[in-house]
Amino acid sequence: MAGESAGLEARRQRGLADAHRRQADDAERRAEQFEIAERTESETARILAPLAGIGYHLLADRRWPGSRTAQVDMVVVGRGGVFIVDTKAWREVAVHGDRITRGQEDVTDDIARLADLAYSTGAALADTGLAPNEVHAITALAGQRRMHARVASVDVLGVHDVIGHITKRGARLSASRVDEVLAALLQHFPVIGEQPDTAPQVVVPAPVLARSAPPAIAGNEGADDVHTNEAHDDELVEKLLDGVLEAPIEEWMAFLDPAQAKLVRRSFNGPARIRGAAGTGKTVVGLHRAAYLARATGSRVLFTTYIATLPAVLESLLARLAPDMVSRVDFMGVHAFSKRLLDERGIAYRVPGREARLAFDDAWNAIRASSPLRSARFTRRYWEDEVKHVIKGRGLTRFEEYADLSRVGRKHALPLETRQAVWDLYEAYATGLRKRGGTDWEDVVLMARDALRERPLDRYGAVIVDEAQDLSCAMVSMLHTLVGDRQDGLTLIGDGQQTIYPGGYTLSELGISLAGRGVVLDLNHRNTAEVLEFAKQMVADDQFVDIEGVDGVGDAVSAVTRSGSVPTVHRATSAGDHDAAMVARIRQVLRLVGTGHGDVGVLTATNQHADEVSAALRAAGLPVVSLQRYDGRTVDAVKVGTIKRAKGLEFKQVLLAHVRERLLAEQTGQPSEADRERRELDRRELYVGMTRARDGLWVGVRR
Incomplete structure (x- = not known):
């Protein structure tokens, strides 16, 4: 038919034209998205630039590891740790439990990818000794301020809140450690377009901001002016100062050194033990290890100890350092676990009374x-x-x-x-x-042990036992039954020098072999040299049989990293004199920069003395919280309790109240073996109390 071929060609050309218009529209939309990304990422870089002035390194536009095209907006590394920052120009953001939406769109998967990147980065930095909890993921919402949510272990913040979030962690890494981590990050996050065999490019950000500002971000009309010089406003200055001041003691209690960080990820092909003298970080290693095993294996972890109140404190600390894992770790004392098992199995018993x-x-x-x-x-x-x-x-x-x-x-x-x-x-x-x-508590444990022998409990992939030396044979046998000799199943943490209960046991009695799976920590970060030297007098002649069956005098410390004032001993002439001196000491240390009420612990040998101390402090107008009710959250009150309750805890300042004179004096006469055993236990308890002190120690002696 005449004209048919022309018509076909016309329709073909129009089809091509439509396709080109669609491609052009798509390209235009992509260009707009990249332009928005450019503006938002530039905004983030401008806001974070002042960090360079206080020693932080900012690595911008780095390649996402394992991807040819995806990029990471900003990696920040400094004394406060590593922060991976991804900027989003999202509006109408809402958090619903563990999900996050942008308008009607669920964008949780985008957040989860960033969480995975932080986790893999932590693993890549393990050889530098960086602790897993020192790598943080941040989604910065462009143009937003005073917003903070947490989804899939990622902090979702207004971009103006990021700098305060970073600096508030204070100085957690040494300058040399920052250099090592930076070198590893430059390899892990190469520059966009850089070939794999190219030497990594070091980017040093300019601390002075550009004079001109880019155009406003589309859709942000009516928001606060985000292009003012944030480096000089009062809010930013305040945030920078907050980051310099010392954090509460609870933040310090989650600190790991490089050797400890490597141990967290170490794999053992059977039951293992981590030991070391007081102050070498055994408990915090166990805490980080619990989070690591829960994340790496996907199974539940039981973290247990003899002290009934310590699990709540440790759970609170884990919520700080690995909130996404806290629901996968069960914290409970051995007796609480035994009771729960009997209740679940329907086995009748009476609560000991x-x-x-x-x-x-x-x-x-x-x-x-x-x-x-x-x-x-x-x-x-x-x-x-x-x-x-x-x-x-x-x-x-x-x-x-x-x-x-x-x-x-x-x-x-x-x-x-x-x-x-x-x-x-x-x-x-x-x-x-x-x-x-x-029934007594020993019966409850034995009943639980026998119930597990009759019918095992397939609930936990790993069990971590803190202060293992304080447990009984039956307790350890029960816990071993939960995981047997599987890889990374049972981790025993403790120090025979800190045994404060009579009796003992050896692992050979239980048929548990460590077979070379023992690790000794020997670097003391907690105590000052002066506090440690004073405390060691309490156990200088102490000998004991360790749970590994070896006679010992305690593990040595290779180095003490901190120094401070010499401990003070006040020998009171009366109860009133003792309490007045105690109150004066507390008021003195509260004047120190970075020391609040919640950083001070007053410890005693008995509950009766703890009650007397609490009454004296309240009468002096000082806020008090009992260690029986302390759950690990930062509190603005002096912590008071027995030394036994303080096991596993730390304080910037420790006051030991109502200490008996004879425990500090040389022993005279010919005491019986029973008396000598009791004296050694009491002096070990004093040693435990003294080594809870990070910065300072005061001992109040009653004749």
């Missing part, structure tokens, strides 16, 4: 005056500890087991006749407890 004390009263009062247990060289408390820690702590059921037991941790050798008398006391106590229908 006064029945145990009354049953032991009856058993003790029935002992004849001629019994070897009535010897003046021993006390009722000594035999009560023997039953609780040595016999029931192991779950012994036959006298023959006890007759041949080495009794690790007890100094006084017992002849067979005395052991038979102790066994009779134990049986009388057990019979009286059953008649009263009661």
Whole structure:
């Protein structure tokens, strides 16, 4: 037909024209997006530029590792850690639980990609010794201020809030560590367009901002003027100063040094142990390791210890350093875990109460005056500890087991006749407890252990035990049952020098072999040299059998990184004199820069003395919080409690109140083995209390 070919060609050309218009429109939209990205990223760079003036390095427009085209807007590294900053020109942003939306669009996956990048970057920097929690991901919302949300471990901030967020962490890395991390980051995040074999380009940002400002960001009309010189306004100056001031003690308690950071990621092909003297960071390594194992394996982790109040504190600390993992780690004391297991299995028991004390009263009062247990060289408390820690702590059921037991941790050798008398006391106590229908805490643990042996619990991929030396044989056996000898299953953390409970055990009794999977930490970051030297006097002649079955005098410290004032000892002439001096000391240390009420701990040997201290401080107008109620969150109140409650905790300033004079003096005369054992335990407890002090120590002595 005439004209048909021309018509076909016309339609083809129009089709091409339409396609070109669509391509042009797409290109125009992409160009607009890149222009917005250019403006928003430039805005972020301008706002963060003052960081260069206080020692931070800003790496802009770096290539996303593993991608040829994707880029990372900004990587900031300095004394406060590593911060990966991704700028978004998002409007109508809303957070719904663990999801984030932009208008009607769910953009959680974009945030999750940044979280994955931070995690992989932490792994890439592991060889530098950087702790996993020192790499942070930030989504900066262009033109926004006074906004902070957290999604998938990423901090979503208004761009004007980023600099304050970075500086508030203070100085966490040494200058040499920053240099090492920077060198690794330059390799990990190459410049866009840089070939892999090209030497990394060092970008040093100019601390002086450009005179001219780029045009306003589209869609931000009506917002605060984001192009004023942020480096000079009062708000920015205040944020920079806040970053210089010392953080509360809770921030310090999550600090890792490079050797500790490497240990966090170390893999062991069976049960392992981390030990070291006080102040070497064992607990914080365990805390970071819990988060690492939960993230790396995807399984649940149990973090447990003997001290009932410590798990809540550690859970709060983990919420600071790895909030995305806190729901995957169960923090609970050994007794709390035992109770929960029995409740879940429907196994009947009575919560231990006064029945145990009354049953032991009856058993003790029935002992004849001629019994070897009535010897003046021993006390009722000594035999009560023997039953609780040595016999029931192991779950012994036959006298023959006890007759041949080495009794690790007890100094006084017992002849067979005395052991038979102790066994009779134990049986009388057990019979009286059953008649009263009661149980003690040792029974609760043994029942839980037996329940797990009968039917294992497949809930945890790893178990971390802090202060393992304070647990009993039965407790460790129960926890070992949860994970067996699997890779990275059981991590025992502790220091035999800090054993403050009578009795003891060895891992060989439980059939647990470490087979070279033991690590010793020997660098003390916590205490000043003066505090540590003073504390070591308490355990200078102390000898003990470690849980690995080796006689020892405590692990040595290779170096102490900090120094300070010499500890103060106040020998009070009266209760009033003691309390007045204690209050004066607290008021003195509160005048130190960076020390608040919540950085001060007053520790005692007994709950009664803790109550007396609390009353004296309140009467002086000082705010007080009991360690029994302290949960690890920053609080503006002096912390008061027993030394046992303070295990695993740290304070900038420690005051030991109502210390007995005889514990500081040289021992005289010929004490019995039982008395010597008790004195060693009490002095170890003082050592534990003294080494809770980071910056300063005061000891109030009562004659």
